[in-house]
Amino acid sequence: MTHSATRRTVLLATGATALTAGCGGGDGDGDDGDRKSASPTATGGGELARTDEIPVGGGKVFKDRKVVVTQPEKGDFKAFSAICTHQGCTVAEVAGGTINCACHGSRFALADGAVRKGPATEPLPVERITVEDGSVRLT
Numbered sequence: 116m117t118h119s120a121t122r123r124t125v126l127l128a129t130g131a132t133a134l135t136a137g138c139g140g141g142d143g144d145g146d147d148g149d150r151k152s153a154s155p156t157a158t159g160g161g162e163l164a165r166t167d168e169i170p171v172g173g174g175k176v177f178k179d180r181k182v183v184v185t186q187p188e189k190g191d192f193k194a195f196s197a198i199c200t201h202q203g204c205t206v207a208e209v210a211g212g213t214i215n216c217a218c219h220g221s222r223f224a225l226a227d228g229a230v231r232k233g234p235a236t237e238p239l240p241v242e243r244i245t246v247e248d249g250s251v252r253l254t
C-alpha cells in the first residue's frame with residue numbers, strides 16, 4: 116500500500132514537471148509567463164503611491180491594484196477597495212468630491228467609502244494603508 120502511494124506521488128510529480136517544461140518551452144509563452152509571475156511580487160505590499168499624487172479633496176484609482184486612495188482633508192489619507200459594491204465594476208474615477216463608478220452611476224464618500232448615490236447600497240470596503248515619508252503603502 117505504501118509502495119503504490121509512493122509510486123503514484125512520483126508519477127504525479129513527474130507529470131507536473133513535464134507540464135511546466137512544456138509551458139516554458141515556447142518563445143512567446145516563456146516571456147508572458149515571466150511577466151505574470153513578476154506581477155504578484157510587485158503588488159505584495161510595496162509602495163502604492165506618493166502622497167503628492169493624491170489631491171486634497173480628491174483621490175486616485177489604482178485599477179491594477181483594485182484600490183482607490185483618497186485625501187479628504189490635507190494629510191488624511193484613506194484607501195478603499197476599488198470594486199464597486201453594486202455589481203463589481205472597478206470604480207472609474209474620483210471626481211466632484213466622490214469616488215465614482217461609471218457602470219451604473221454609484222458614488223461613494225471620500226472619507227469613509229459610504230454610498231452617496233445608488234444603485235449601490237453597501238460602502239466600499241476599507242483597505243489598510245500606512246503613510247510614511249511621503250509614501251502610501253498597503254498593509
Ligand code: FES
Nearest residue numbers: 199201202216219
Ligand atoms: S457596478 Fe458600480 S454602479 Fe453598478
